Amino acid sequence: MSTRPSLRLCIELDGHSHDGSAAVEYDAERTWQLAAAGIQVARFRNAEVLGQFEGVCTAIDALCRGEAPF
Numbered sequence: 358m359s360t361r362p363s364l365r366l367c368i369e370l371d372g373h374s375h376d377g378s379a380a381v382e383y384d385a386e387r388t389w390q391l392a393a394a395g396i397q398v399a400r401f402r403n404a405e406v407l408g409q410f411e412g413v414c415t416a417i418d419a420l421c422r423g424e425a426p427f
Contacts, residue, residue, distance in 0.1 A: 364421055365396045372403040 374380060388398045399420055401413050 366420060367391055367396050367398045368417060369398060369400045370403055370406055371400055 369384075371384070384400075388400075391398050397420070399417065401416075406413050
């Protein structure tokens with residue numbers, strides 16, 4: 358029996374390695390491929406997670422409840 362995640366949500370944490378133009382292009386292509394597969398991508402910078410953890414958690418919670426477009 359195969360299982361599928363019900364939320365179809367991917368959470369990406371991006372550090373400095375995502376700053377270059379090649380990384381930005383790669384991330385955009387990967388996001389497009391995931392979206393084409395019906396998976397929503399939520400991206401957060403590492404600095405956001407470290408400096409605004411509660412806000413990031415609130416945003417993720419809202420996404421999980423279907424209350425916030427991302």
